[in-house]
Amino acid sequence: MSVPLVRRNLFHEGGKLILSVSGVGAALALILLLLGFRQGLYATLTAFADNIGADLIVAQDGVKGILSSDSAVPMAIHDDSVRLSGAEEAGHILLADIIFTQNDAKTPVLLVGYEPETTFGAPWELGDGRFLQADDEIMLDTWLAKRSDLQVGDRAEVLGESFSVVGLTRGTSSWMSPYIFITLPAAEQALALHGLVSFHLLRLPDSANTSQSIRSIENQIPGVQALTPEDIADADRRVMATVMDTPLNVMLAIGSVIGAAVMGLTSYTSIIDHKREYGVLKAIGAGGWWLNWLVARETLFRAVSGFVLGAGFAFLAAEAIMTLWPQFNIVIQTKDLVLTAALTLLMTVPAALLPMQRLKRIDPVEVFQA
Amino acid sequence: MDYVLELQDVSKTYGHGRTAVKANDRVNLQIQPGEIVLIMGPSGSGKTTLLSMAGLLLSTSSGIICVLGEQIDHASASHRAHMRLKTLGFVFQSYNLMESLTAIENVELVMNMAGVRGSRAKERARELLAMLGLGERLDHKPADLSGGEKQRVAIARALANDPPLILADEPTGNLDSKTGQEVMELLCCGLGRDQGRSIVIVTHDHRLRSIADRVLWLEDGQLSETDGNYLPEMT
Numbered sequence: 001m002s003v004p005l006v007r008r009n010l011f012h013e014g015g016k017l018i019l020s021v022s023g024v025g026a027a028l029a030l031i032l033l034l035l036g037f038r039q040g041l042y043a044t045l046t047a048f049a050d051n052i053g054a055d056l057i058v059a060q061d062g063v064k065g066i067l068s069s070d071s072a073v074p075m076a077i078h079d080d081s082v083r084l085s086g087a088e089e090a091g092h093i094l095l096a097d098i099i100f101t102q103n104d105a106k107t108p109v110l111l112v113g114y115e116p117e118t119t120f121g122a123p124w125e126l127g128d129g130r131f132l133q134a135d136d137e138i139m140l141d142t143w144l145a146k147r148s149d150l151q152v153g154d155r156a157e158v159l160g161e162s163f164s165v166v167g168l169t170r171g172t173s174s175w176m177s178p179y180i181f182i183t184l185p186a187a188e189q190a191l192a193l194h195g196l197v198s199f200h201l202l203r204l205p206d207s208a209n210t211s212q213s214i215r216s217i218e219n220q221i222p223g224v225q226a227l228t229p230e231d232i233a234d235a236d237r238r239v240m241a242t243v244m245d246t247p248l249n250v251m252l253a254i255g256s257v258i259g260a261a262v263m264g265l266t267s268y269t270s271i272i273d274h275k276r277e278y279g280v281l282k283a284i285g286a287g288g289w290w291l292n293w294l295v296a297r298e299t300l301f302r303a304v305s306g307f308v309l310g311a312g313f314a315f316l317a318a319e320a321i322m323t324l325w326p327q328f329n330i331v332i333q334t335k336d337l338v339l340t341a342a343l344t345l346l347m348t349v350p351a352a353l354l355p356m357q358r359l360k361r362i363d364p365v366e367v368f369q370a
Numbered sequence: 371m372d373y374v375l376e377l378q379d380v381s382k383t384y385g386h387g388r389t390a391v392k393a394n395d396r397v398n399l400q401i402q403p404g405e406i407v408l409i410m411g412p413s414g415s416g417k418t419t420l421l422s423m424a425g426l427l428l429s430t431s432s433g434i435i436c437v438l439g440e441q442i443d444h445a446s447a448s449h450r451a452h453m454r455l456k457t458l459g460f461v462f463q464s465y466n467l468m469e470s471l472t473a474i475e476n477v478e479l480v481m482n483m484a485g486v487r488g489s490r491a492k493e494r495a496r497e498l499l500a501m502l503g504l505g506e507r508l509d510h511k512p513a514d515l516s517g518g519e520k521q522r523v524a525i526a527r528a529l530a531n532d533p534p535l536i537l538a539d540e541p542t543g544n545l546d547s548k549t550g551q552e553v554m555e556l557l558c559c560g561l562g563r564d565q566g567r568s569i570v571i572v573t574h575d576h577r578l579r580s581i582a583d584r585v586l587w588l589e590d591g592q593l594s595e596t597d598g599n600y601l602p603e604m605t
Contacts, residue, residue, distance in 0.1 A: 002482040003475045005468070012470035280466040283427055284480055284527075285455025287448050365422045367466055368539050 020266035024306025027259030032314035035336040040329030046233035051124035054201035065235035085213035087202035091120035094187040095198040102148035113187020120201040129167035135186040138163035141178035143326040159190040263351030271355040283364035299352040372439040374568040375401040380433030393419040395591040411588035426450040459528030463540035465520040467512040474508040498526040518549035
């Protein structure tokens, strides 16, 4: 076994090690949180489509997604939709972006009018209370209820109509815009829309040919198109990606540069601090490769320790953020951890090269100067 | 005969043109096995430059340097580093120990660098430190050692790879006279001459003349032999 020079050097000045590892950890935690934020964003963005309960969604022609465009189709096509698709169950929802006002707090929300007697478009996770049973009842996203100081049993006003809060829902905050749920008739009344719905929702029998059903509807009912929930989710994701991916990727790049810079600077500073000792090692006979390997291992140790610390911090921070601000959903996946670990290893390359260059310039003759 | 170290007409000039300074001028030096040579001279006379060239740390402007019969002055940096590791030991005025390592680890490290690891390196380090009277201080870090103890650790480190030649730069410069004398007697007699090892010492310390086989005087970059009894002013 050799003298553990790397470990000794690193732990000789514990304070500096903690600072450098914390710096690297903070940068990596930022990267992980951003990745988790993006993943959480997409997860909540498509949560409604993912939980809509239908195999086919009949929308106005040209509409690609739920969140990215408004759809209006006549209620009158109900029978034709069912007949042409061979659906075994059908329902309808009405969606509208509105401003929810309570106690002077204004919040943009997505109003969902659904039919409680069907399983389509209902909230998918109940936090408190119960589901809708009557037209004067409302279910609110938990975060929205908290923000609006509303609880089960309180009364809330939507578009001039008064509703009784009967349930609080979870996972129903699509990025910054939470959902509220009322019955379809109540939504028609509040929005003054009669004979129109946003989407017809169809459940097909197991034996059904989805493509055939889509073709039948689109060929025979003018002005509509049939989409699967996956089509809708993909369209919404694409819309969000065009808005969010560039700034998020820029922030990820900044986080990576900060991480590499912190690693590089701490390694560089360590070389400067121990310049004389490295000079002694060179004078004694340490070769370039041996010294570079020393620097590489020190940098790698800081990077790996920073990654472990950063990952731990990211998970804790994500939990804390979601507790304090439930409208944010942060999902740190294994693939993000692997990606960040790979990024960490990649960052050690430039981080080690700079101090290696400095090390190369240390003149061993200096050790003879007292 | 193969000298341990041989310098033939070695010169070193810093700078160019009108600003050029000649630190060493056609220096000739031969060190025989087991020989202890003292190089003295006033400050700025070129002693450190000479030692740096002899230690393969600094290239010459002209002349030839041979270590164990091998001409080395134009060898590659990696070969010179290898030669330093295997054939030379260094003792510095300010000890230059690794502060993060214990006494025994400081000695082991140079053996590790030369490819000797594990219990073999540890045993040799332990043995050397015990011979230098540090058997009880193996696990102490430099910060916990006195100046004399640090210099003895530095000597053990210089001897770790069993080099035939030790180069010492003002080895007693930071030690009181009694400790300095003790340390140098250990290095030169017990671990030097008696084991056939050559030692070149650059110093201002006149008291070391008694342990040297030869005393050389370096002034204005030129080296001359003295009998050691009379030395010019060291100013």
